[in-house]
Amino acid sequence: QVQLVESGGGLVQPGGSLTLSCSVSENPGDMYATGWYRQTPGKQRELVANITNIGYKNYLDSVKGRFTISTDNAKNTVYLQMNSLKPEDTAVYYCRAHDNTIYWGQGTQVTVSS
Numbered sequence: 001q002v003q004l005v006e007s008g009g010g011l012v013q014p015g016g017s018l019t020l021s022c023s024v025s026e027n028p029g030d031m032y033a034t035g036w037y038r039q040t041p042g043k044q045r046e047l048v049a050n051i052t053n054i055g056y057k058n059y060l061d062s063v064k065g066r067f068t069i070s071t072d073n074a075k076n077t078v079y080l081q082m083n084s085l086k087p088e089d090t091a092v093y094y095c096r097a098h099d100n101t102i103y104w105g106q107g108t109q110v111t112v113s114s
Contacts, residue, residue, distance in 0.1 A: 009108030022095035
């Protein structure tokens with residue numbers, strides 16, 4: 001069973017930065033893809049960023065140029081660096097990975113507010 005554990009969420013002012021980390025119980029390079037989703041009340045969970053096992057990255061249009069996804073396979077960790085944060089980025093952020101099965105972390109709250 002692959003397990004994902006997120007950390008790094010919290011409260012930040014508009015324009016500030018946070019970095020989320022996802023510890024993966026397997027080498028992320030053995031996954032077809034890893035990434036981050038987010039969800040707010042009343043909305044569908046949406047893709048924020050992901051990276052495939054050949055290094056291709058995808059981003060939600062509204063976060064392009066502000067967020068960066070990366071992996072450190074030696075440390076079994078996936079990162080989401082978030083800069084220039086906006087109130088509309090407030091959400092629960094979930095780590096996701098898949099091989100032949102989809103795996104989810106428990107989620108971590110990010111709140112952007114002055």
